[in-house]
Amino acid sequence: MTVRTCAAVTAILVSAGCGASPSAEKPASEHPVKVQAASLKEGFGTMERLIEAAQKEGTLTVVGLPRDWANYGEIIDTFADKYDIEVKQLEPGASSRRALDAAAQLKPDVFDLSLEEAVGAAGRFAPYKVQGWLDLPDHVKDPSGAWYAAYGGYMSIGYDPRAVPAPASFADLAKPGYKVALDGDPLRSSAAFSGVMAASLQGGSPRPQQGVALFAKLKKAGQLTSTDSANTVITWDHVNAARAARNSGSWKVVIPAGAPLGVYHVQAINKAAPHPAAARLWQEFILSDEGQNLFQKGYARPARGEAMHMRGTLDAEQAASLPKAPGPPVLLTIPQTDAGKTYLKKEWAKSGG
Template sequence: MTVRIGAAATMILIATTAGCGSTPAQDDGKLPPVKPQAASLKDGFSTMDRLVEAAKKEGSLTVIGLPRDWVNYGEIIDTFSDEYGIKVNQVEPAASSRREIEAAAQLRPDVFDLSLEVAVANAPMFAPYRVQRWLDVPDHLKDYGGRWYAGYGGYMSIGYDPRKVAAPASYQDLLKPGYSVSLPGDPRQTAAAFNGVMAASLSAGKAEAARGVAFFGRLKKAGNLAANERAATVVVDWDYHNAERAAHEANGWKVAIPGDSVLSAYYVQAINKDAPHPAAARLWQEFLFSDRGQNLFLKGYARPVRMEALQMHGGLDTEAASRLPVTSAKPVILTIPETDTAKTYLKKEWAEKVG
C-alpha cells in the first residue's frame, strides 16, 4: 500500500525519532493532572514520560486475539513488556475479530486487533486516541475520530512448492495440469480464504465475487483443488504467511504475487472504551506505531502502515524489508460494501459451485 503523506511529510521528518518518542522535559508541578481516558498524548499526559509512568502504575495490559506466531506478535509483546515492566495478559490468542468483540464484556481486553469491517461495525465500543504518528496513517485506513487505525497489512499471494510446480505467472496458470491448490480455510468462514477467492477474481483492478467463485469451480472441475493445505502444492494466502513459510522451508517454498493489481488488506488497532488499564492501552498503541514497533511487524513479514514514512526518514529496517515478496502490482483494498456483498454471494453460491 502506498502511503500518501503529502504536506505532513516535512513535519514527520522533523518530529520522528527512533523509538516511541518523547516530549521535552517539563516541570511536572506545572503540568495538568494525568487523564488516562484522553484522546491524545498531549491532552492526557502532556509528555511520553508521564504516559509511561501512568502505565507502569497500572502494571498490566490485557490483549486478545494475538497469536505469538502471527506477524511477530510474540516478540512484540515480549519487547513491550521488557521495555516498560508491564505484564501482558494474553487471552484467547486464536480469537477471530468477531470473537474479540463478542468476548469483550467477559474478558475485558484493553485493546483490540481487528479486521477493518469488524472495527467499523463496532466503533462505539472503542475509545478515541490519536497516536503521535497519526499523520503517517492514510486517511482511508483510520477513523477520523481516532477510534481505530490500521497498524499493519499484507498482500494476497501464491505460495508454491518449486520442486513440484513452476512459478505461476497468473492465477489462470493454476488451472494447468500439475497444480494442486488450497485456501487457508473455508472462504465463508475464514478471512484469509475469502480474500484468496477475491484475489483470484481481480481483473483490471476490480474484484468480483462471482468471478472468484467461478474460478475455484473451474479448479475443482479440473481436479486442481486440493482437499487441504498439506496435500497442496499451492496455497493462496497472505504474503506474510507464505513468506514466513518460505523462510523456514528454504528451497521448499516460494512466493509469487502475479498480475498488475494485488488484493491488500490491513488489520486495525483500537482501545476498549472500558479498558481496565487505559494508560497501558495508550502506551501499547504508541509502541505499535513507533518506528520500533512498526519494524517488529516488518520482521514478521507484515507490511507496516507507516512503511513509507519509515523509508523517508531512514528509520526502516531495510534487511527485514528486503525479505518481503517483491511486486510492482497496484494494491486494491475492498470497500466494506464490496466485502459485505461478496460475503453474501459466497454464502449463497460457494457450496453449489465449488462444494
C-alpha cells in the same frame, strides 16, 4: 522507542488584591494524568508519564493475537520486557468478530481487527491519536482516532518450486500439477475469503463469480485440496513469506500482477479497557518506529512504512526481503466485501466448496 516530550502549556491568572498577574507557564509534569485522553499530549504530556501510569496498572490484556502471526510473539515479549508490564494473551485464534462479541466477558484492553469490523463497532472504541498519527494514510484511519491501521499485506500464492513453476496469475493454478489450498473455509475464514476475492479481481474490481468459478474448476479437476497436501497455498504474503523463510528453497511467494488485493489490520482501544494507560502505551509502541519494524520483521507491511522510509528509520534490509508487490494494493470497500460475502454464501457450497 524514541521518547519525545510534548509540553502542555496553560496560562494561569492569579488574583492579587485589586489586580492579576500572569504566572510562569505550568510544566507538563504538573498537569494531572488523564488515562482516558485522546492523545499523549492531552493525557500525559510526556512518554515518561504515560509509561509510569501504565506501569502502575501493571497489565495489558490482548485478544486474538497469534504469536506466529505478523511477529506478534516478539512484539508482545518486547513490549512486556521494555516496560515491565504483564501481557495477558486471551484466545489467540479469535477472529475479529469473536473478539468483539466476547469483549464484555474477556475485557480486552485493545483490539486488532479487520477494517469492516472496526468501522461497524467504532462506537465501542476510545479515540486515541498516536504520536505517528500524521504518518498514517488518511484512508486507513478514522478521523476521530477510533481506529487506525498498524500493518497490512497482500494476498499471495505460495508454492513449492520443486513441484510446480511460478504461477503468473490465479488462472495459472488450473494448469496440471498444481494442488491448491485456500487458508481455511471462505465462508468462515477471512484469509480464505480474501483468496477467493483476489482471484476474482478484473481490472482492479472484484467479480466474485469469477473467483468462485476458478475454485469450482479446481475442485472438479481434483486440484483443490487441504493445506497439508497442497503444493500451492493462497494466503496473506506475510504468512507465505514466513513459511518461505523457514523452508529455504522449498517454498516461494508471488503476488500476481493482475490481482494485488491488499488488506490493513486496524487497532483500537476498548472504551471499557480495564487498563487504559497500558492500552495507550501499547498503541504508541506498535505504531512507533520500533514496533513498525517488528511487524516488518514478521513480513507484514508497516502502516507508517512510507514515512519511515523517507526518514531513514525503516529497516531497509528487512524491507527488501518482503515479497515483491506489483503495485499499490487494491483495497475492497465495505460494500464490495459485503457483496462478495453474500455471493459466496449463496454459491460456494454448490460451486466451490
